[in-house]
Amino acid sequence: MNAQMRIYGDLRSGNCLKVKYAADLLGVPHEWIAVDIAAGETRTPSFLAMNPAGQIPLVAWPDGRVLAQSNAILRYLARGTTLLPADPFLQAKIDAWLFWAQYSHEPYVAVARFEMVYLGKPKAERDPRLVTRGEAALDLMEAHLASRLWLEGGGFTIADLALLAYTRLAPEGGFDLSPRPALRAWIARCEQAIGLES
Amino acid sequence: MNAQMRIYGDLRSGNCLKVKYAADLLGVPHEWIAVDIAAGETRTPSFLAMNPAGQIPLVAWPDGRVLAQSNAILRYLARGTTLLPADPFLQAKIDAWLFWAQYSHEPYVAVARFEMVYLGKPKAERDPRLVTRGEAALDLMEAHLASRLWLEGGGFTIADLALLAYTRLAPEGGFDLSPRPALRAWIARCEQAIGLES
Secondary structure (H helix, E strand, O other), X not given: OOOOEEXXXXXXXXXXXXXXXXXXXXXXXXXXXXXXXXXXXXOOHHHHHHOOOOOOOEEEOOOOOEEEOHHHHHHHHHOOOOOOOOXXXXXXXXXXXXXXXXXXXXXXHHHHHHHHHOOOOOHHHOOHHHHHHHXXXXXXXXXXXXXXXXXXXXXXXXXXXXXXXXXXXXXXXXXXXXXXXXXXXXXXHHHHHHOOOO | OOOOEEXXXXXXXXXXXXXXXXXXXXXXXXXXXXXXXXXXXXXXXXXXXXOOOOOOOEEEOOOOOEEEOHHHHHHHHHOOOOOOOOOHHHHHHHHHHHHHHHHHHHHHHHHXXXXXXXXXXXXXXXXXXXXXXXXXXXXXXXXXXXXXXXXXXXXXXXXXXXXXXXXXXXXXXXXXOOOXXXXXXXHHXXXXXXXXXX
16 A cells, blocks of 8 residues: 555646645655546546545545645645745635635636637637636736735745646636736746746 | 724625624624625725725725635634634645635526526526536535535534525525435524524
8 A cells, every 4th residue: 555645636737736736845745646537537436436526636645535626735735834824814815815716717717728728729719708807817916916026925825836827827828928027927936936947 | 993894795695695604603893894796896996906806705904904705704714713623634624615615616506596686587598507517516515415414524614604605595596405405404504503594
């Protein structure tokens, strides 16, 4: 029996990458288990027994505990580290970014990328609602980051980590980052913080 | 100057109600400030200065701090109480429900209700995607609650509170709870826990 934490995920998914970035950065030993959604691997009885929602990423520990939802996983792995500073109000502001990301950023920025990269749609044929709302999400980040190095607090936190994954890939969804200098500088800082090649 | 916490919200919104339920249950003194989205009150310069995302609920304190995102607010208000037990893994499981609610439940169950209640659509004309995914979310809760009194742990937590608001209103969105006895019993328990009339 392998006594390591297991991460079930797909490296093409930003939500899965967030968990991998966090585990790597925090030095959490883990086994990565590649899951192919298109092949139905999140709908097998054994996977649904671990996560009835049939979603990845999913983390499983040798003692049988499992945890779903990328942002819940980030928060759990990061507790007690500089990625999630102890101050309760700072944690709350970080939480607000995590919920905003999942509700007002990922469903537009990531889904527009999905349409182009995985469904092969040309940029001009993206769902207009995805474009409008995705642009608004990126504009909000640009305005916020114009006067800050990091989304909250004085350093790189799971708020930055959670938003980085899909924001850096936004150009693959047809979003132009060139008129957003603060966002581009933040992406570069984040990539450096987690040791990613830009 | 009123030295109380202010909650900006709309009592017809489940996301706003969650925050009101939590503040009332925890005995947090507050002033409720009714905000009318339809009248553009979340798009005024003064509101956007507090929350650039233009969303309610929003909590503001007399010292100038503000916090957006209903689930981040719940988590912050509930810290150190039985609504958010101290065990880190139990907190993580609760977090997973909060993120699942915002991504896989609210966008379907609440939006179907919005179509019927606010747009006046007949049940048969709801967006089919909302119906399919909303039914799946309610089925997942029914299966989970078949063997449990509460979503996680041994008592009423912010996971229950967060899911209660829109789940109890699901019939207004055309979802039938009668074949879901575990869900109905859980709703009744939650309503009792927060002192709501069923």
